[in-house]
Amino acid sequence: MTTNQELLSQYGPRESMEYDVVIVGGGPGGLATAIRLKQLAAAKNQELSVVVLEKGSEPGAHILSGAVMDPRALTELLPNWKELGAPLNQAVQADEVLFLNETGATATPQWLIPGCFHNDGNYVISLGAVTKWLGEQAEGLGVEIFPGFTAAEVVYGEDGSVRGVATGNLGVGKDGEPTENFQLGMELLGKYTIFAEGARGHLGKQLIAKFQLDAGKDPQSYAIGIKELWEVPAAQAQPGLVVHTAGWPMDGDTYGGGFLYHLEGNKVTLGYVVGLDYKNPWLSPFEEMQRWKTHPSIRKHIEGGKRLGYGARAITAGGLLSLPKTVFPGGALVGCDAGYLNAARIKGSHAAIKSGMLAAEAAFEALAAGRQHDELSAYPAAFEQSWLHEELNQSRNFKQWFKKGNTVGTLMTGIEQWLLPKLGMKSPPWTIHRPLPDHLYLKPAAECAKIDYPKPDGKLTFDRLSSVFVSNTNHEENQPAHLTLKDASVPVSLNLAKFAGPESRYCPAGVYEFVKTDAGEDRLQINAQNCVHCKTCDIKDPSQNIVWVTPEGGGGPNYAGM
Incomplete structure (x- = not known):
């Protein structure tokens, strides 16, 4: 296999394009960053070049969320969003919180439902549709959006600061060798680079490690969310009804719960969330759903x-105590790439938009002062003074309590989210920490x-396979697998031997399966074509042997209405 360095030596140097700000990821956080930058420049009558790289075929194609949206941040970003045609069409009409037995x-x-589960003033939405609309607003302001381009690596300057990113090479065959269609990736260089890749971002993970951004923080915690979109008979439609469930089919020691939201047009979106700190390797989040x-x-x-769509995505759930330092020389992390999601509210899009706005304001201020490639310290400072910090601070113990069991978690959520606010307390007077990352919780099978x-x-x-089919997932077949192994022997020698091959169960897309060789020995087969880019394997693999890297741009799911 030809290495990237060898390809650069043979075909390089890469072409480059320079911008004031490069944004990696065309989700709510990245697009909010871009929109806010252009708004600030227009207000000062200044030119500002902003580019957004999006690995999906278009903004929204890879977006997956429940979703009930709190419009607070969107209203701050675009106060006239209704007049602009934002697809927030179905206001929440009623909330139900159910505890299930078999x-x-x-x-x-109703009077006992904690504030975090009240959705007055919120909307049941397709976040993919909202993201597509945000992309249109950004382009209308002059933002350049490059869909179908993956940011495959970070470009650093001689001083170690982030200078931008390089897109992935095209036309590399399964064997890792360039084909006749080979094209070297391109560098997009910026005075600042903002990373908004979503949960467990490929480059965000590298940046957190390189700059030790998580030093002194609780390990990030994740869950996997598995979702379906249905069209139901009109007699069953209850537009605006929001249902959350706890209990069955999870046991009392495993964090998980369901959601079911009625959209407009006789559509129902529903799904199941399982914490990736589960212990039993026989558990399958897909089958639980x-x-x-x-x-x-x-x-x-x-x-x-009739089921119309299917998808899955990892969710950051660690909250404020797991939030890394969000700035480093030359750039910043926003949205779920950092981990701003509020797990107690099961909401992240408002946090992504708000964090993107705060990062944009810090970057614009730095550029106006003639700075570049330094730390945008104004961004975390502004976050600490924001309503988002206040909200996350109130919920900071949510996932940690559930590590002590669902009964304790439910009781303490009620105390922290229902009782304390009634007593006038904005945040709990205690803090609970969790010591271990998710991949260390599995017990031997x-x-x-x-x-x-x-x-x-x-x-x-x-x-799984019929589900992947309705996710519209596709990858160019003649390319190296984007699911890589540090050591090819580990899946059989450790994962199968000790944990009964958990990757064949935690993957919601049938990517991993153990098969027999002609000699009757076990081997791991990786069906990379099926991958819906959920990142669960990158998180839950017990030895962290699986590393998710970017496939060719445009590959992956192509969600519609999700």
């Missing part, structure tokens, strides 16, 4: 309907109860 459910009385749909309280909403999941019926419940 056959029944207990509804939380399918099983959850069979509960009478969920089945009644979708039975007789021999110590855990095996879970036998029911077979799918093809009407209400489905298998």
